[in-house]
Amino acid sequence: MEASICPPEVVDAAAGAAVALGGYAAALAWLKAAPDGDPAANLLRGRIHMALGDPQEARLRLECVTISGDPGQRAQAELGLIQAGLKAGTLKGSDATTRLEALAFRWRGDETERATLRLWMDLAEQRNDTRQALRAGAALFRYGGPTATTGALLATLQSMLVAALSPGSGLPLDQSAGLLWDYRDLAPAGNSGDTLAYVLANRLQDAGLYGRAADLLDYQLQQRAQDIETGPLSIRVATLRVLARTPDQAVRLLRRTAPIRYPAGMTADRHRVEAAALTLLGKPADAMATLQDVPNARGIASEIYWRERDWTHLIATGEPLLPAPRNLSDVGQAIVLCHAIALSMLGRDAALDRLRGRYAAAFTNLPTAPVFAMLTDTRTPVDPARLGKAMTALPSATPAGDVGDLIDRGEAAMQALATPPPATPKTGARPAKAPGTA
Template identity: 55%
Template sequence: MIGLLIGAAALVSASPKTTLAPARLPGFAAALAERPLPTGAAAWSAKRDEAAWASLAAATPATRQALRWDYATSLIARGLAAEAIGVLDVMRADDPDLALVPAWMRARGVAAAMARHTSEALTMLGDDTLLGDSEACLWRMRTLADSYRAAEALGQLRCAMPALAGRTSAARRPFVIAAGSAAVDLGRASPAMAWLNAVPDDDPAANLLRGKAYALLGQMQPARLRLDRVILSGDDVEQADARLATIENGVASHTLPVGEATRQLETLLFTWRGDRIERRALELSVRLATATHDTGRMLASGATLFRYFDLGAASGPLVAQLQTQLAQALAPGSALSLVQAAGMFWDYRDIAPAGPVGNQLVENLVNRLQAAGLYGRAADLLDHRLDTQASDVERGPLTVRIASLQILAGTPDAAIRTLRGTDILAYPPDTLADRRRVEAAALQLLGKSAEALATVEDVPGGGALTAELYWRAHDWARLAAVGEQALPKSLPGVGRSALSEVGQAIVLRQAIALAMLGRESELAALRSRYGRAFETLPTGSAFATLTAQSGSIDPATLSNAMAALPAASPAGAFGDLLDQGSAAMSHPTKAG
C-alpha cells in the first residue's frame, strides 16, 4: 500500500498552491480545518506500519483521507520525511482544498524541513496562517539555523518556546542544537552555552558547538578539549568540522604556525568536498595565502570559492581581489616563466579582468607566446577572448589573428573552422579581404588549391595571391599568364638598385615558368629586358641559367636556380604565412 501511495505522489506537483480541481475524495479538508492545531509531542503521534496499512486497506472513500492523515503524521513522528511527503501529496491530489488548510501545510512544511528541502519548507511554514503557530515557528527556527540564517532563526525563538517545552528532553535535542548553532554563528557564546546545558555532556554535536563557544570566549584550552573529543566520537561531518575549528582557533590565537595551518588545511580540503565546512576552509586558505603572499594558493582557493559557492555580497570583493592578484602575477617582469604565466591565465580565465585591463593582459601574453613560437597557445587565448569578451567590431580582426596563429601552429584545419564558424557577421570590406586571404592560405596548405584560388578571386590585390598559389601548385602555364602582368614595368637604372628582392623573385619565377614550358622566345625577351639589371646581383647566375637555351638546362641546374631565389615572397605576408605554415606542418612538435 505504501508503495502505491508514494508512486502516485510522483505524478503530483509539489507546489503548495495549485489551481483547484474537483476533489475525488471531498470533505476531509473542511474537517481538518475545524480541528485545533496541536503543538509539541501531541502534534505527531507514531503508529506501527502494520496497523496503519491494515486500516488503509479496509478504508472506505469516506474514511480514507482521515486514515491517510493519521498515517502521515505518524511517519513525521518517526522521522520518515520522504514517505510522509508522498502520503500528503496523494491526499492533496484527491482533495485540492487541503492545500488551503493550515494543518496540512504545516505537516507538509515539517516533512520538507526534515528532508532538507529548505525553500519548500520555509514557503509552507511561512504561510500567513502559521506565523503565530508555535510548532511552525519551531521548525522554521531549525530550518533557518540549518541554512546558516542565524539572526532569522533566533528571531523565531519566542514564538517557538511553547512547542519546544511540550517535548521530551530527547525530542528537544535537535532544536536546542539548532538554536545553539545559530547563537555561535552570531558570536553569542554565552547564550549558546546556556542552550547547550540542556544537552548531555557526551553529545558530539553539542561538544562541537561548546568548543566553538569556548573559543569565542577566548578559553582555548577547554575549546581544544571539546573539539578533540568530537574528533574521537563524532560522525564524519562533525569530525571534519572539529578539525577545521581547531585550525581556525590555532590561527586566531597565533599558536599554530601559518605553514602548519596551511598543511593541515590542504589535508582537510583534499578529503572533504562541499557544504559549509569546505567554504570555511577555503576562506581561511585565502586569508593565509594573502598574508603570506602565496599567489598560487590564493588564486586556487579563491577561484574554488567563487565557482562553487553562493557568496552573496562577498562575491564582488573576492573577485576584485583575485583579478588584482592575477594581473600582478602576469604583469611583464613577473617571476613566472612564460609557460607558467600562460597556464595560470588559462586556469583562471573565468575570473580574469574584463575590459581594457583584461584585453591588455591577454595581449601581453599572446605577444610573448608568439615571440616564443607557441602559436597554438596564443591562438587559444585569443579564441577565449573571442568567445567571452569581444564586441562585434573586434571580432573580425580577432578572427584573422586567431586563424593566422593556427596556421603558424600547423593546424590550418582549425583556422578554417575559426573563420567559417564566425561567418555570421557582416564585416567591413578590408576585414573581409583579410579573412579571405587567411582562409586561402589554410586551404592551400590543406591541398585544396582550387578552393584557395576561388577564395581570393575578388580580393583586392588578388593577382599577387593568385600568382603565389599557381607558383606553389607548379601550374606553370597559368603562372606565366598572370606573371607577365606583374613584371616590373621599368628599370630606373642598372645594378643592385634596379630590382628589389621582390622584383627579382617575380622575374625569376616568370623565367622558371617559361623555362618549364619551353617558351624560348619569351625567355629571350625576358633576358633582353632584365639581363643588365641581373648582371651585378647575387641572383644573376640563376637568371642567366634560366634564360639560356632550354636545351642546356637539366633538372639539377633548374633545381639549383630555384634554390637561389630570394627569400622575399612577391605575395608578401600571404607568402610568408604559407611558408611558415608549411614548415609547422612538417615539424608539428615545434609548432607551439
Template identity: 50%
Template sequence: MTARLPSIVALLLASASASPPGTRSAVQSGTSNAAAGPGDRARVAVKPALLPFSPHLSNLPLLTTPQGWQRAGRRGWEGLIAAGPADRQAARWTYANAAIADGRAQEAIGALDVMRQDEPDLMLVPAFRLALGATLAMLDRATPAVDALSTDALAGNPEACAWRILALARGGLPGPALGQVRCAVPALNARPANARAPFLLAAARAAADLGKPALTIQLLETIPAGDPAANLLRGRATIGLGDDAGGRLLLGRARQSGDDGQRIDADLSLIEVAARAGALGGQDKATLRRIRFVWRGDDIEVRALRLSIDLARRAHDLPATLEAGATLFRYFSGGADRAALVAELQQTVAQLLAPDSALPLDRIAGLYWDYRDLAPAAAAGDLLVSQLADRLQAAGLYERAGELLDHQLRVRTRDLAQGPLSARVASLFILAAKPARALSALRDTDGYAYPDEMLWNRHRVEAIALDQVGRTAEAMAVLQDVPDAAVIRAEIAWKRHDWKTVAADAPPPAGGGRLTTVMQARLLRYATALAMLGREGDLAQLRVRYAGAFTGLPTAAAFAALTDAVGAVDPAALSAAMAAIPSASPAGGIADLIDAAPGVVRQN
C-alpha cells in the first residue's frame, strides 16, 4: 500500500480528480473531447471551474512561527477525497500545510504546484509564497526558494527569515544568510532543539565560510555536543581560533560518530590542518587521493580540489595543477573565485607551452590537448600554440602539430585569418600522409573571398593533396590560375616518374652565367626524362647546348652520363647520375610536400 501512495496523491491532487456527483469524466468513459463525435459531446463532462482561493488566503493571519503549519492527520486525506470545486483549493492548502509541518516536502510541493497551476494569482499572496519557499528550501532548491521568499511582505517575518537562512546558505550566499539570523530568532526559539538544528547548522556553516570562527561556535551552542555535523564545524572553528589540539579532538569525534560523508569531511579537515602547518605526510596525500576518488559533487570535493591545486602549485607540478584546476573549473564553474582560478590556469598552460618547459614534447602536446579549453585567450594564446606546433613539426610529429592547429582553425580563428592557417594545417596533414584531412581543412574554410596570394597558396596545397589521393586531373585543374602552376605540375610529374610531362617542360637556352643549383636540377631532370623516353636527338642537342655550362661543376659527370648516347649508357652509371641530381627543386618549399606523398601511382 505504501508503494502506491505517490500515484494516489497525484490522482487526488489533480484538477480533474473529482467531478460533480452523477457525472462521468472523459477519462472514465474512455473518450476524449477530441475523439468524441457530435452526438457524444453532450455526454462528455465539462471540468467545473474552481472558486478562487487567493482572496480568502489573503485575509488569513500570516504565520510567523512554525506552529502556524497545522498538522491535519487523516483530515488532510479525507478533505482531498471529499472536496468539490468550491473547497478543493482549501483542501489542498490544508494538505500542504500538514505536509510542511510533518517535513514531507515532496507531498507539499505537489499540492502547492497544482494550486498554483489552477490559480496563478496565489503567487501574489504572502502566505502562499512562504509555504512554497519553505517547501523548496526543504528540497534543497535554493534559488527558487529564495525567489519565493523575496517579497516585501515577508521581509521581517521570522518564519520566512528562518527559511531564507537555509536557502541562502545552501545556495552559496553566506553573507546574506547570516543577515537573516537576527530576524529569525523568534521562529528558531519556537522550534524544539532537533527541528532548530538544520537552521543553526546552516547559519554556522555560513559563518565558517566567511571566516568567523567565534560566531560559528556561538551559533552551535544549543546543538548537542555529540552531534557530528556540529562537531565538524566546531573543530574547524576551534582550529581557526588557534587551538589545533582541541580542533583535532572535535574532528576526531565527528569522524568516530558520523556517517560516511561526515567521516570523509573530518579526514579532509585534518589533512587541511596538516597542510597549513606544512606537515603533510605521505599517508595524508594518499588519503586525499582516496577522497577525490570516492567522493563527488559537493563542498567536500571542492575543498579537496582546492587543496590539491595548492599542493601541486607548491610542488611546481604543472600537470597536477591543471588536472585539479580543470576539474574545479569544468564541474563547479571555478568555485567562488572563478576569475582568479581561470587566470591561474591560463598562466599554468602558458608555462607548460613555454620553450623552456622541462617536460617532453609529446607530453606537453598531450597535456595541451587535454586542457586546451584553459589556454590563454586572443593573440597570446595563439602565439603559444603556433610555437608548440613549430616544435612538433621540427620533431617530425606532423599529425600532432596538424591536429593542434586544426583545433585553432575551427574553434578560435575567424574570417580571413583562416586562409594562411588552413594552408599550414593542410600542409602538416600532407606531411603526415593524411591528405584527406588536408582537403577537409581547406574545403571547410573556403567560404571567404581570400586575396590572390592567399588563395594561390591554398590552391598549391590543395593540388598536392588531391594528387596524393589519386585525383591528379582535379589537382591540375586547381592549379589553373596559379602563377607557378607549370613548375608545380612538373614537380608532381617528376615525383610520379611521368617522363612525358617532365620532358615537355623544356629548359630555357643557356645563358652566360653560372648554373644555379635549381637550374642544374631542372636540366638533369629533363635529361633523365629524355633518356628514359629514348629521345637521343634531344639528348644530343641538350649535351651540345649545356656541356660547357656544366664544366667544373660537381654535377658534370651526372650530366655527361645522362646525355650520352642511349645505347652507350651504363645502367649503374645512369642510376648514380640520377642519385647525384641536386635536391634543390624548382618548386621551392612546396616540393617538400610533394616529396611527402606516400605510395603514389607511378606512370612510365
C-alpha cells in the first residue's frame, strides 16, 4: 500500500514504528503522505529532526503541535521543545526545570510524565540540587509504575538521601529533618535506614526539637519496628512527646503499643513514662493505677502525691522511704523535708517531734539545716510564709528518679508555653506546683 493513499492513522503508525527502529529516513518518507498540520505527524517529525541533530526544525514542528494538538499531544510537544532547547543551548537548565515542573503538574499518568520527571531529575543532579532531584525522582518512583529501571532509580535516590543527611553535607538541621520526613519511604531498608533516622532524631533532640524527633521515630515505630523492638522505641517516643508538651500523645502511643508482650522490666519502664504523662495531664488517679504493678514505685507515687497536695497519702507512702539518718543524700534530704511539710500541713505535731529527734543531728552540717529546723519546730504555728520559704529551699532531687525529672521537665515546658518565663528564675528548688498553703 502506497503511503500516499494510506489513512492518516496508518501513516502515523508506520512512521512511529520506523522511528522506534531508528529508521528516520523511512519515517520521513512515510510522513510525506501526512498533512503538514497533522499534530501526530508533527510530533514524529519533531522527534526525527531532534534525533538527526536539527533542533531548530524540531522546534518549529513541535510549536505547531502546541497550537493544534490535543492535551496529550501538547504535553508531548512541550517536553520535546524543552529537550530541543537544551540540546540547542537556547534554554537554561533553571528555566527548563521550571517548565518541567509545570508540565509534571498539569500532565500525569503516561510515558510523557515519566520522561518529564526523569529529565527534571537529571537536570537537578547536574546542578547538584539534591532537593529538586529527590522531588522529581520520588514522584517518578512513587507514581511512574514499575519498570526495568525502577530498582536502579531507588538505589540512586537512596544514595542521594544518605549523602544529603550525612554530617558533612552542610545541610541545616531543619532541612535535613524535612528531607528525611518527606522522603522517609525512600530510606534504605534494614540497619542502615534505621541508623539514618536515629542519628537525625538524636540531633533533633539535642537541639530541643522534641516534637520533630518524636514524629520521625514514631514513623520508625509504626513502619519498621516489630514486636519486642517496639518496647524501647515506644518509651523513647513517649518521652519525647512529654518533652514536646504533648503528654496526651505519649499516653495514646503507649496504649496503642500495649498489646505486645514485653519483658517485665520493659513493661514497667513503659508504665513509669505513662504515669509521668498522666500526672502532667492532671490525672493522678490514673497515674497511680498505672503504677499498681510496677516494682519499687513508691518514690514515683510520693512525687505524684506531693504535686497533688495529697498530704495523707504522701505521709503513708513516704514513711517507708525515710532514709537512715547517717550521710543524707540530696534525695534523702528531700524525702525528709517533704515528709515534714506534709506533717505540718496536717498538724501532726507529735510525728514532727519524732522526726526532729530522729534527724536533727543528721541535718546539723547540711545547707538545709535551717529549713529542717523551721519545719519541725512545733512551738511555732504553721505559717504560710514559712512554708513558702521552705519550698524554695528544698533540694531539686526527687525519690522518683528519672520519672521525677521527666515530670519536672515536662511541666516546665508546658508552663513555658503558657506563660513567659520569670525575669529571675530560681534554681535548685522543688517544682512550683509543689504544695503551698491551700
